Amino acid sequence: MIRTGVIGVGYLGRLHAQKLASFDDTRFIGVHDSDADRGAAVAAEFGTESFADPGELLGRIDAVTIAVPTTSHYRVAMQAIRGGVHLLLEKPIAAKVREGRALVREAASRKLVFQIGHLERFNRAVRDAAALLKEPRFIECHRLGPFGGRGTDVDVVLDLMIHDLDLILSFVRSPVAGIQAVGVPVISSAIDIANVRLSFANGCIANVTASRVSAKKQRKIRIFQEDAYVSMDFVEQSIQIFRRSWPQGRGGPAEISGELLETEKGDSLREEIRSFLDCVRTKDSPQVTGGDGLAALELAFRILRKMRSR
Known part of the structure; x- marks a missing residue:
């Protein structure tokens, strides 16, 4: 035992x-x-x-x-x-x-x-959505919440954003080629709110926002690929997927249809x-290996260096 x-x-x-x-x-x-x-x-x-x-x-x-x-x-x-x-x-x-x-x-x-x-790797919505993803082209993440006092020994990039950096790296299997970033302290002496735009070698773009000084809690990620758009709400553990189709054949007009996928809520x-x-x-x-954690940390510090160079 x-x-x-x-x-x-x-x-x-x-x-x-x-x-x-x-x-x-x-x-x-x-x-x-x-x-x-x-x-x-x-x-x-x-x-x-x-x-x-x-x-x-x-x-x-x-x-x-x-x-x-x-x-x-x-x-x-x-x-x-x-x-x-x-x-x-x-x-x-x-x-x-x-x-x-x-x-x-x-x-x-x-x-x-x-x-x-x-x-978040153990969130049921993430696990179910991963099976739908092929080659993401654009990703948008929002991880916001009110100030709670915990985690303020580090910047919000290491406190909150790193969750989404890990997810993005697991979805986009390509090197990060470019970073644009801005972050500011609001309540603590460290960065409390940050926005980052990541460009990947395969052409994918990710826009990531993290805040620990927002009015309400929000944990959402939207992923766009050629044939679909997937929206996940981590708080609700829900997934919406929108697909493009051609009811009259490829020569006819395209339509977008959406559905809310049933996801069993679990204890992540x-x-x-x-x-x-x-x-x-x-x-x-x-x-989630030590190597995965290290990759997310290395990206987080590249982001922090970019913020501090402004």
């Missing part, structure tokens, strides 16, 4: 603990948090143990979820890797590209499962963690 634990049980880490405690085919050993009172409270809530020393917890488990602040990702993840523990590390992979590269290299050398928590976080544990058990490569 796989022994599991969580390091970092703030808002998101607590949810990971909740999911891990619910699995009956694994053994949830415990949690660690830099705030001892918070660690003890979460441990009591889910009937497990709170460890004062993360090294002691790592010495007793096979797989760990790490949900500490981004600036601590490298230190905590490297400790887990060097302890021989498989890890699900929340996004972004690290606060610096060189740290991300070092983590990927070290995990590979020890043959560990190293999954990055790009949660639970499915993400279940997928990770399955990979630990089978030694298969995870759906």
Whole structure:
């Protein structure tokens, strides 16, 4: 039976603990948090143990979820890797590209499962839409929300936009050839709202907006390809698809018809963690590898450099 634990049980880490405690085919050993009172409270809530020393917890488990602040990702993840523990590390992979590269290299050398928590990959709408996509030509993303105080140790590009960067890279299998970007701080000292236009070598264009200072939450992506337009709402987990057809034959006028596809709503976080544990058990490569997380981070930093050069 796989022994599991969580390091970092703030808002998101607590949810990971909740999911891990619910699995009956694994053994949830415990949690660690830099705030001892918070660690003890979460441990009591889910009937497990709170460890004062993360090294002691790592010495007793096979797989760990790490949900500490981004600036601590490298230190905590490297400790887990060097302890021989498989890890699900929340996004972004690290606060610096060189740290991300070092983590990927070290995990590979020890043959560990190293999954990055790009949660949208496990959204049912995304999974269903991926089967409809052939060769996207234009992508438009909006990931907006009110200021909540979490994640402000990094820019909004690393906090929110990186979700969409990962998705776009998974949809468009082509190098990024050009970047136009602008971003500004509004409430925090870091960039709080940003817009990016990505040009790919195969001709695809992606327009991406991320904000953590908007009035209401919005998580949408629209993808256009030669024969269809796919619209996904991540909050509603819904898909609309519009197709072009020629009812009177190719020589006649084209028509656009749309439909709302039925998508079963699921628990993306639970499915993400279940997928990770399955990979630990089978030694298969995870759906979102450390390499995937690194690619998204490298693109994010190219965007940030472009913003700061303006």
